[in-house]
Amino acid sequence: MPRVAKLILVNKDNEYLLLYRSGHPTFPNDPDLPGGRVEDDEQPAQALIRELAEETGIALKVQTLEKLCQSDAYHQGFTYYLYTARVSGRPDVTISWEHDRYEWLPLKDFTAKTRPAIDTYMHMVHDYLVQHPGPEAGPKPTKQHV
Secondary structure, rough: OOOOOOOEEEOOOOEEEEEEOOOOOOOOOEOOOOOEEEOOOOOOHHHHHHHHHHHOOOOOOOHHEEEEEEEEOOOOEEEEEEEEEEEEEOOOOOOOOEEEEEEEEEEEHHHHHOOOOOOOOOOHHHHHHHHHHHHHHEEEEEEEOO
């Protein structure tokens, strides 16, 4: 069964990183999170660290991630993993070809932009955030990336 792991990244100002897909073949122009497919030989957290670096240029360590949830209820045949991490600064983002822009948003705006997405993964993100509101639910800031 294909697996997908994505990250809710929160900065020092309690802003959430939201990417926007470019003309990507899957869900073009949709809001997105850093992350992607988990390869057969990877654990979800390892795949997420790899995808985060590829898609944003941000380097974190697996130990900085906190798993929020896992579900196979949103898209038949897929297992979704959702993680979060906090950074003590506001890291520079270097987006890849998969995305054409990004923004750091307060939780309310971030949540509002996840629900209209075509990608059912973002529906899971929205549902999780509605059920577990507030940046205090995430991990404490780390100094792994400033």
